[in-house]
Amino acid sequence: xxxxxxxxxxxxxxxxxxxxxxxxxxxxxxxxxxxxxxxxxxxxxxxxxxxxxxxxxxxxxxxxxxxxxxxxxxxxxxxxxxxxxxxxxxxxxxxxxxxxxxxxxxxxxxxxxxxxxxxxxxxxxxxxxxxxxxxxxxxxxxxxx
Numbered sequence: 001x002x003x004x005x006x007x008x009x010x011x012x013x014x015x016x017x018x019x020x021x022x023x024x025x026x027x028x029x030x031x032x033x034x035x036x037x038x039x040x041x042x043x044x045x046x047x048x049x050x051x052x053x054x055x056x057x058x059x060x061x062x063x064x065x066x067x068x069x070x071x072x073x074x075x076x077x078x079x080x081x082x083x084x085x086x087x088x089x090x091x092x093x094x095x096x097x098x099x100x101x102x103x104x105x106x107x108x109x110x111x112x113x114x115x116x117x118x119x120x121x122x123x124x125x126x127x128x129x130x131x132x133x134x135x136x137x138x139x140x141x142x143x144x145x
Contacts, residue, residue: 018030018031072107073106073107074106074107074108074109074125074126075102075103075104075105075106075107075108075109076108076109076110076111077096077101077102077108077109077110077111077124078110078111078112078113078114079110079111079112079113079114079115079116079131079134079135080113080114080115080116081101081114082101082110082116082118082120082122083114083115083116083117083118085099085100085101086099086101086118086120087118088118088119088120088140089119089120089121090120090121090122090123091120091121091122091123092122092123092124093108093123093124093125093145096108096124107124107125107126108124108125108126109124109125109126109127109128110122110124110126110127110128110131110135110142111127111128111130111131112128112129112130112131112133112134115134116134116135116138116140117138118138118140119138119139119140120135120138120140121140121141121143122135122140122141122142122143123142123143123145124142124143124144124145125144125145126144127142127144
């Protein structure tokens, strides 16, 4: 019965009650030592406090970075993904979306990671030089839109 379940013997210990007199073994200073900031209530400074030194976060330079407003983002597909999930043939972006390799929200770029042995004719928005060379070496081609 659920009301009869008890923890394994010895697995649950009651906490040590400190500051309950000298007879308890944890009386007088209650394990905090004698006086000082760490003996007081509230127990000292936080983990990020650096002893009055200017904190690290305030020593860091506050200069802003630069984000190129004209940056083009691509959805990338590597050669090893083509080799693994598609049969040889011709593919454009809609065929890659139908195959579930790309999502189609961004322009598609083929990158040259991995080896390729199948012959692919691919029509995409961009391709790296290594990807073009590898596809050409396997007998395929890349057409840039």
